[in-house]
Amino acid sequence: MNYAIIAAGEGSRLAQEGVTLPKPLVKLNGVEMIRRLIDIFAKNQADSISIIVNEEMKAVQEYVKQIKLDIPLNIVIKSTPSSMHSFFELREFLRTGKFCLTTVDTIFKEEDFEQYIKAFIADSESDGMMAVTDYIDDEKPLYVDVNEAMQITGFLDNSDSCKYISGGIYGLTPKAIDTLENCLSSGQSRMRNFQRQLVADGLCLKAYPFPKIVDVDHAEDIVKAEAFLRN
Template structure:
């Protein structure tokens, strides 16, 4: 399994709220968020880990460059306008077999993630498996419509009937990269539009429910995330 971490955002809201560290280096229970992801991925069948960081975050660049792993660690330094563009910059590291992509501020429990990855590895039919949760604490949630077999039928900005929202963890196969490249060529710029296009292109995407996933977007979210992980 190849893993990828998008850590190219500016973290401007955290900075405006007095958080001195760049978002990837913000610590939860004493561990930098980016390090926590790397540690979890390394324990879950990682063949490689690829990371994109932006050009301005010199502290993050220095941090990731000193990391030593027994598997390939690919680092891309580039500022991008969106998560989808960051994914695009990592795509050449993800063309061989199944891969899992997430943003650096997506916080989940390790046991839940292991169950998810094992299910994705074992699934021989799906073109992808995305994490979903019925815990909604997002400013702009992306609702995920599923059928009775947890096949994703749509990604919606608004919904009164969907139980789940996207958790920001994307397990995919190389077929999804074709869709990604077409989206960029067509002028798309948002990750949620890429997800919609996966369904339009006929890819079989399944949803895997997590009890809870949280994002660290604001200073107050740091304490919330630590409480969640310790519960």
């Protein structure tokens, strides 16, 4: 399993609210968010871990460069206009077998993630397995429509009927990279549009429910995330 972490955002909202550390280095219960992800991935059958960091985050660049692992750790330093563009910059590390991609501020319980990865690895029928949750605490949630078999049928900006929203953890196969490249070449620039295109292209995507996933976008979210992980 190849893993990828998008850590190229500016974290401007946190900075405006008085958080002085770059978002990837913000600690949750004493552990940097980026280190927490790396450690979890390394425990879950990782063949490689790839990270993209923007050009302005010198502290994050130095931090990830000093990390030593028993597997390849690929680091891309490039500022990008969106998460989808960051994914595009990491794509060459993800062409050999299944991969799992997430942003650095996606917070989940380690035991939930372990079960998810086991299910994704064991699934021989689908082209991807996306994390979803019915816990909704997001400014702009992306709703996920599913059928009775938990196959994803659509990604919606608004919905009164969908139970789940996207959890921001993308388990995919290299087939999805073709869709990604086509999205970029056609001028699309948002991850949610990429996800919609996956469905439009006919890829079979399964939804895997997590009890709870949170994002760290604001200073108050740090406290919420720490409490969530402690309980």
